[in-house]
Amino acid sequence: MDGKVVERDRLDLQDDRELLSPPWLGEPLYQCATAVTVFGFVPHAEIDLEVDGAIAVSITAEFPEPVGETLALSAPLVSGQTLRVRQRWAGLTSPWSPSVVVRDHTVDYPAGPPRPQINPPPVLHCGSRTRVANLLGGGNVWITADGAEVGRVNGCAIPGQGVNVNPFYGSGQRVRAHFELCRDQSPPSLEHITQPGPVPLPIPGFDDVYEGGEQLRINSIANGARVSVSRNGLPLGTFRCWGGALLLGLNPAFSTGENLEASQQLCPTDPPSGTGTTPVQPCTSLPAPGVGPVQAGDSRLVVTSSVPGSQILVYRNLVQVGLGSAPIVNLTQTLVAGDTVHVLQKLPGCVGRLVVELTVACVDPPYQGDPTALDLFPVGFIEYADGPVRGSVYYPADDDGENTAFNERLAGTGRVPVVFMAHGNHSPADPSYLGYDYFQRSLARMGIVAVSVDCNALNGAGSGVGNIEDRADLIIDSIRHFQTLDVTPGSLFGGKLDLARVGLMGHSRGGDAIVTLPAVIGSIGVTIRAGLALASTNFRYWFGLPTIAPAGYAFMTVLPAADGDVVDNNGAQFYDQASPDPFKSQVYVHSTNHNFFNREWAFDDGVTPVISRSSHERILDVYGCALFRSTLLGHATEVYLDQTLKPVGTPIAIVHLSYQKEGQTTVDNHEDRNGIAVNSLMLPTSQAGGMSADEYPFDQVSAAFNGSFFGLTTGMVAQPLERGAVFRTEVGSEDLTGREIWLRVAEVATGSVPAGGTGFQLGLEDGAGTIGWIDSDFVGGLPRPFDRPGTDKSMLSLLRFKSGCARPQRGKLDLQGIVAVLIRCDRGDKRALAFDDLQLVKP
Amino acid sequence: MSSDPGELERQPDRPTYDLPRVTSVETRRTQFAPRRRNFKTALPDVDTAVEFLVVTDGAIPARALGPVLVVGESILTEVAAADDTHYRFVALEPQTLEPGAPISLGWSGRPVTESIPTGFRFEPPESAPEEN
Incomplete structure (x- = not known):
């Protein structure tokens, strides 16, 4: 909150003058590491590192930021050892951190360590220092320029390490970073060619500096520049910086009235930048x-x-x-x-x-990790064509580039999964299949072959179910093509593809086609594990045929709220019909349009101002990678779909998720045709206090509550006629200890979006009649309807209520014997709320 | 340093999905038997389908939604383009077509009320079925 x-x-x-929090170790720890990195200590603390119960290292640390403190070890780590750290400061000693067990990196990375990244790019002519990221802590990292080593750090920090470069980079050099652990070398980083630095170099800026501070952050630094710093006119020295910001520790602490200056330089023969300066602000400004x-x-x-x-x-x-x-x-x-x-x-x-x-909220997940960040392999790519069967394919390779060899070490660990992508209808003059290269690259560098099928032969003004089936047919042709390549000796993909782990992604009519495909493909030796329908049409619905219910694989749909083409967000119909096998996911994104997910589709079709094209791509990349990593690689990335974690660097505020997983208790999904008075458990419901709730089709039909429902399901609309109106639904007797109550909900759109949000309370009632309540604002809040001109939409999204948050006004709630779940409309605004899929869930 | 108050950039033109004017509509009986390479279609084989040959004064825009021909209460969603101005809509349930029903052109999934009247009305074809 x-x-x-x-x-x-x-x-x-x-x-608490006795309190000192434990610091923490950078994880994971791997065998052969010759250093570990510690974070979270107070400046100048003494750090103790314990290995298998004995203190192995004690040092006085400097500052916890920007890179923690890296402790060199006297002997490399061995798998199975346990490490922990503590800090001592001002006569206090912290508790030990949780123990961390040393692992064997070949278990986590059987195809070798992740490839390092030069970050931040680019590398500049005369650059003197470069940061290398995506490292396993304690390994060795080095940099080459035109093949010659120009810098090295053995026993590197995690997750990144600054490497000084000597001699400085020359003009037009080819620079790569390299990494090894246990003599196991990763693929080299992407190759970067040195570029000229900016002329003139920017004048360095400063973050605010305060009285008592001991660190100075100087920003606007060119990559690899050397920064000369003065304090009250007295030179403090020249510092190399990998670029962006330089964070220096200075002694003594700053006082008001002091003046700090900095300039930067790249090539010694070029003039330095102008000089930036900053005063020290008083303590009261902190x-x-x-x-x-x-x-x-x-x-x-x-x-x-x-x-x-x-x-x-x-x-x-x-x-x-x-x-x-x-x-x-x-x-x-x-x-x-x-x-x-x-x-x-x-x-x-x-x-x-x-x-x-x-x-402290009941549910407000942390920002942690990025499902797109897994970067293991160089990426090769190639166009394929066999008559009308054509497209592009990106794959994990031994090196980056067109038609490079398939990654030999990965191939040696077994076959790799494949994702087939299909674009939608667009001008046949544009090569639409090239528009998802960013997503293909993301998947390939994780170890997934990513194929984008050229469907241009079907683009134009032809339309209908037949056109969608033609597209599905063409995708199947591409699947068969790769089946053939897989069994063709000498083929780039010979013996390397696991067609028992196949994912599908389709955009627009392509989304319609990839929903069709699993229903028609038959037994051809292919197993679909996941399907992602992006801004999908549903031509069967328009024709009058039954909508396909995705089943037998994990289904996801991405719905752009400002879509100016697929106005009805028909992908929601597939979500509503899908079985959670093992889960289904809906990603409804405000301020996004139809076209910007494809780099070849130039026009902004949005019906409102939309987020940038790069942010559109970020949305598909994040949630698509979370889907395919979870279902094809077995990674625990569904946590970004079920709202356990928020991905960093993603515009979460405009993303509204629905999610359902198999094996949970459905209290009511309103699909049973048994009326509002009985739920899906065949147990009674009741209404009190002026509640007027009933079941309605959530569909564009005349029987709907109003015209704002665009899915294909039945749900409940609760219209409170008085403040405090209650809907009660019985659950028998359930032990909800450690469980959550999941509920999809929306504020019903009724024309112009009213000012201010609304909400409700969810109650748990035990056998003694004690009720504990949790407010929707305590679990993330009820999303506002997207203010879309001309079309109101009530799009439901998931709220998760942890049972342990339920607080009764009096007495104690017995979570082991919950007999009913209640919804109380307590806001007094009497706005109608839409509900569906009330479930009791084991997290 | 002086500050620029900036100027809001006008949103670029959105793609236009305006439909062209229909200049003629002809009907004929036809057989409809779509074939797929890898699976059986969900569409029915129909020996007595009716095909609407629609000529426009311009191309129908390429977009996710498809053009539909609204014939009275029937909405024809299956269409093939011969070229930019010649389209073949097919009615798989011709018995639902009402002689004299007005014909309009619209987009799939959009309300019928948004479709554009063509000025033509449905006249049942006389000709014998042709091979599709």
């Missing part, structure tokens, strides 16, 4: 830190913004429970829904006057 900033003096915060979402069950706090080198103090219900540093502070207590949390930052001699205050 959003926090607010309050004055510290108005709070009775109780410091802001409150920024913190990430907090939810019930958290035992750590994510810090999203803070002054470098600051200590972060965390209070639960006014009592201190954490002292550490950004980006994560471990807490001594687990947070409970409804707790009030205060967070402030502190510099030597300066305690922040401002404090961020927030309430």
